[in-house]
Amino acid sequence: MALIEVDPNSGIVTVPKVWIAHDVGKCINPAAVIGQVEGSVYMGLGEALMEEMSYREDRRMLHRMPSMLEYKSPTTLEMCDVETVLVEDPDPNGPYGAKEVGQGPLLPVPPAIANAVYDAVGVRVDEIPITPEKVLAAIKDKAKGGSGRYGPAAFPDIPWPEATRVKPPWEGGDGKAEKQAGKAGRRKKATTPERQH
């Protein structure tokens, strides 16, 4: 859950505080685990608000701004307060009952911030980073009677390959994939969905 402030005149979003609960299985060193969770919140905050891999338009895989000054990530001034709740539900398969506390706590941060933006100003930014430009565009769209959404209008139509199925040993599986009959030629070409705005 994120506490945020949005300036409706500029679209600038600031995040004073994030509350986060993470099931770590069994916590051996609480200080280290909380530190790991806070680090993930930091990374999530950067992803949510500013970090962006942008390439030159000709797509020759050349970064537009290949420097740590222009690849913006939060500084100590942007970092929010974090209140961490460690949930301990031991995993019998993990060492001492431990699960993970790697990047798991990173995942809920961008949606929490996106939801908080919606709660604050009633607009949905459907892609990250949630920049002031996008928030302001969505606010203006909503004021004009639009949907107040910014981002892709639909999930990309991806030509997923058929799933590979491997039978488990107790069903007689030998570790090899099952043969797939008559499934070839069903791939569709990917299409880029229309964008809102």
Add this chain to the structure above:
Amino acid sequence: MLRLPRFRYVEPKTLGEAMATKAAAGAAGMYVAGGTDLYPNMKRRHQEPSVVISLSAIEGLNSITESGEQGAVIGAMVTLSELAAHPEIRNNYTALAKAAELVSTPPLRNMGTIGGNLCLDTRCNYYNQTYEWRNAIDFCMKKDGDICWVAPSSKRCWAVNSSDTAPVVVALDANMVVSGPDARRVLKAGEFYNNDGIDYLAKRPDELLKEIVLPRPGGWDATYWKLRRRGSFDFPVLGVAVWIKWDGDVVAEARIVLGAVASYPMQVTEAAEAIIGTRLEEGAIANAADAAFRPSKPMDNTDHGLAWRKEMTRNYVSGALRELRQRVATARGTGAIG
């Protein structure tokens, strides 16, 4: 890792000696003050001097003095940290102290100087990159190439004046004292800058910015607002400096200067005219914001989208004017907001 090229470093003790060294080195010689801009630029081969002439050992360039008739005189080698912390500057020239405080990070302000910040090389996303990256897209006209990647049909370079202190000294109408091999010149801050990304200073390469003379305090107020993505480190994507001479709570004279939207700190006279004779009522502020918005034409060569930056001109001009209105009301003890 980017490495500095080889160069000879000299530390003259007097201005005369510095100029003689520069004259001997010719175009291969460059002056350095704090070095926070020049050295990283040398690593990316933006400037390639073979002789770097430091100004750090020259006496008399690193003090802030008051000189009777004039206001404060700031030596060009005063660091941004010293300037921002100086009691006299904080009291009488809050806008300049604030601008200095908003430059980059504490370590860079401890090294960087007011002279260096005022003479800051113009910046551009297509220029402030490594040699290899610039080579990959082909060099731009500011260094080694012929094209402007921001506006490919342009004959001029659109690199941005990204100094925080420059719009403030222009708004304060400070005098820039420039020492040359032949003579000393005094330029108005507004004449010190050209709207050209390559030839951005009226100062010749063999001249030195020696000191900045500020107007006497009293009867006027000024402020500076800086827009950037993060609260530290980043260069401005928009700066707004406003100077107002008050007649009671009526605006007698005004200057509004935009930073980081052109190759020079841009005075928007129409915006200033919109508030003269007013008490900064909301209507007057809206007129000034509109008048500043129109000529504000940022290019797509800094952080943030250019349309958004242009739009923020309105917000920042309004915000700066409301701050000054609040301050004059508080100073007059009325607390009223026009």
